[in-house]
Amino acid sequence: MKTLPTAFSRSHTDPYTGVDFNLGFKVTHYRLDLNYRVEPNLLHGEAILSVHAVENLTSLTLDLGGAMVARRVTAKHAPRVTKFHQSSGKLRLRFTEEIAADTKFELHIRYGGSPRPIRTTWGEIGWEETESGALVASQPNGAPSWFPCDDTLSEKALYDIIITADSPFTVISNGELVSRTASGSTIRWHYRTRHPMATYLATVQVGELSSYSLGPNTQAWAPAFLRDRVREEFSQQQEMVDFFSSIYGPYPFPAYQVVITEDELEIPLEAQGLSIFGSNHVKGDHAFERLIAHELSHQWFGNSVGLSEWKDIWLNEGFACYSEWLWGEHKGAVSARRAARSHYHVLTRKRQDIQISDPGARDMFDDRVYKRGALAVHAIHRLLGDAFFPTLSSYLTQHQHSVVQSGDLLSAFRSAAPDAALFDTTVTAWLDETALPKFPD
Numbered sequence: 001m002k003t004l005p006t007a008f009s010r011s012h013t014d015p016y017t018g019v020d021f022n023l024g025f026k027v028t029h030y031r032l033d034l035n036y037r038v039e040p041n042l043l044h045g046e047a048i049l050s051v052h053a054v055e056n057l058t059s060l061t062l063d064l065g066g067a068m069v070a071r072r073v074t075a076k077h078a079p080r081v082t083k084f085h086q087s088s089g090k091l092r093l094r095f096t097e098e099i100a101a102d103t104k105f106e107l108h109i110r111y112g113g114s115p116r117p118i119r120t121t122w123g124e125i126g127w128e129e130t131e132s133g134a135l136v137a138s139q140p141n142g143a144p145s146w147f148p149c150d151d152t153l154s155e156k157a158l159y160d161i162i163i164t165a166d167s168p169f170t171v172i173s174n175g176e177l178v179s180r181t182a183s184g185s186t187i188r189w190h191y192r193t194r195h196p197m198a199t200y201l202a203t204v205q206v207g208e209l210s211s212y213s214l215g216p217n218t219q220a221w222a223p224a225f226l227r228d229r230v231r232e233e234f235s236q237q238q239e240m241v242d243f244f245s246s247i248y249g250p251y252p253f254p255a256y257q258v259v260i261t262e263d264e265l266e267i268p269l270e271a272q273g274l275s276i277f278g279s280n281h282v283k284g285d286h287a288f289e290r291l292i293a294h295e296l297s298h299q300w301f302g303n304s305v306g307l308s309e310w311k312d313i314w315l316n317e318g319f320a321c322y323s324e325w326l327w328g329e330h331k332g333a334v335s336a337r338r339a340a341r342s343h344y345h346v347l348t349r350k351r352q353d354i355q356i357s358d359p360g361a362r363d364m365f366d367d368r369v370y371k372r373g374a375l376a377v378h379a380i381h382r383l384l385g386d387a388f389f390p391t392l393s394s395y396l397t398q399h400q401h402s403v404v405q406s407g408d409l410l411s412a413f414r415s416a417a418p419d420a421a422l423f424d425t426t427v428t429a430w431l432d433e434t435a436l437p438k439f440p441d
Contacts, residue, residue, distance in 0.1 A: 044112025156196035318373020
């Protein structure tokens with residue numbers, strides 16, 4: 001049967017999102033062939049899911065919520081779907097006969113509606129209308145706001161995302177653009193991923209956007225009136241890609257894109273192969289340079305090497321924050337050690353009641369997880385010295401396009417540490433205890 005992370009072995013529910021797991025199968029590929037009418041915000045079309053049964057099935061569930069309504073569900077290379085219904089964010093299917101384990105089949109789901117974000121512990125997440133289009137930001141469980149899926153963190157799949165939208169709107173999505181076909185007043189955009197992707201990282205960005213090259217494998221999309229500010233704000237984007245590639249290993253995807261929306265956004269948002277910024281993040285003065293570095297680093301930490309459990313989010317955010325400090329040091333601004341000490345002093349004035357190795361749903365996006373996670377990385381770097389980056393790069397290469405738990409990285413670092421006992425004590429203090437340890441000089 002589907003293998004769940006060890007922490008979930010006694011439960012059928014994700015302890016962070018509160019969503020029941022979809023058991024007994026694995027989705028290996030999503031083909032989303034959708035039409036989006038921008039002005040009335042109407043999305044409809046067909047999702048074709050390539051499914052591999054890992055145990056005998058007479059029924060299954062998928063995640064589909066918000067305003068999306070399944071209208072027709074059929075199976076190919078499998079017994080007929082005898083009935084389906086939606087409730088509590090789930091699309092529930094039943095088959096006329098049992099599907100044997102190891103069977104590969106397809107589910108064809110016709111669906112549609114006026115997409116809107118899903119209400120979660122962390123606010124409204126998923127498909128969101130903008131002033132001139134739409135954007136999707138689904139971390140951690142907003143993907144069902146726009147397509148039926150197995151919205152489980154550890155379940156990666158390949159994608160073909162095809163969106164037909166009104167002209168002159170541009171559609172940006174994950175992967176490479178396979179084709180762009182104009183027909184009357186609409187344009188059909190077809191994107192395909194080369195590498196598997198978690199559902200929360202799948203995105204669609206729709207707007208009146210122009211393209212700006214930032215380097216050999218970096219590109220920006222933004223409204224034309226922001227052109228000069230975008231060119232200045234992201235002038236170092238290619239250098240960032242090259243720098244992080246030199247310390248973490250080659251950039252793990254074919255290209256990197258940034259999308260700047262006409263709307264203002266509270267924070268930048270990540271997706272696989274691209275990041276999304278609001279117009280308020282583009283002032284032309286490099287005020288948000290650290291966030292540009294932060295979002296880029298997630299392509300290594302979180303997108304290529306993904307998590308199997310949300311409790312390990314410190315791996316994604318700790319390394320992203322540490323990447324900010326490393327970039328600042330690279331540019332001769334402030335050393336990573338000095339940046340670490342500055343943030344350490346800030347943490348000393350905050351509550352020390354959080355265990356960053358398992359912060360819980362309420363605190364998983366707390367800034368203390370981010371900054372204390374980065375300080376834990378700094379502490380490990382200080383212990384390993386020159387062995388830190390070669391060990392980290394090897395780990396990222398070994399686990400590329402898969403999912404990990406924190407123990408995978410810690411085991412690799414421990415093997416390279418000159419003093420394993422000191423390493424264990426240090427890691428425990430930073431990750432598992434609530435009291436703030438001594439600053440790692």
